Amino acid sequence: MKDIKNDPAFVEGMEAFLMGDWSAAKDSFMQLEKHFPENDHVIFILGNIYYSLGVLDKSIEYYKKTIEISDGDVCGNAYYKIGVSYFKMGKFTEALQAFKQSIQAEKSQHVMVYYYLGLISTHLGNDEQAIKYFDKLRLASPQTKMAIFIEAQLKVKRHEFETAIELLLQFLEVSPEFAEAHHLLGAAYMGLYQNMKALRCFRKAVELNPADKRSAMEISRLSTTDWP
DSSP states (O other): OOOOTTOHHHHHHHHHHHHTOHHHHHHHHHHHHHHOTTOHHHHHHHHHHHHHHTOHHHHHHHHHHHHHHOOSTTHHHHHHHHHHHHHHHTOHHHHHHHHHHHHHSTTOOOTTHHHHHHHHHHHTTOHHHHHHHHHHHHHHOTTOTHHHHHHHHHHHHTTOHHHHHHHHHHHHHHOTTOHHHHHHHHHHHHHTTOHHHHHHHHHHHHHHOTTOHHHHHHHHHHHTOOOO
16 A cells, blocks of 8 residues: 555645545545545545535445455444444434444444444333443443433433432532433432432522423422421
8 A cells, every 4th residue: 555644635635634624625635536546544534524524425435435445454443434424314223233343343443332332222222232332331431421321311211220320420520510410310319219319409400400390390399298
């Protein structure tokens, strides 16, 4: 494979790409494709350019071509981007297959594949599998806190309240102003009949989001209930 790093078109195209000038980047890399049609790096970046332009069917075409000509270095990333493209198109079955291929490919670097696999499993009604994927994401990327919140939602849905509370308290350590998390925490405490804690959570949710009618309703209900 020829070295293209010093090619003027590559330098110009990368500058445009990094600056977000997708039209100019596309022109440069289309020229590069004519001279380096088997260079997987050029083809992969063309896929990224079309992805950024919102031409998802074209981006998928270039990602698939990347996989066909690649020596393996970028296959995992290409499968990942195919999955994201299909996900944005609402084609969850195709996205699911691509993400699974991304995991199997060597040198795949995208831990966020587990995030998308979790979301797709949720959409398909497979909550148990979704939780497993979000667990993997939490282990692989502890800084990805949104996965914790989504997993907590699934735990509440499955009435696994104690685990949900642990996850939500962890999430709120870094996002204390997220009103929805306080509402969900209140729901989890209610599930364990810890009504005073639930009431405090719902009040915090309303404090952060005065338009939260669900939490306001729970406050009213809990405030007028005679607890044993």
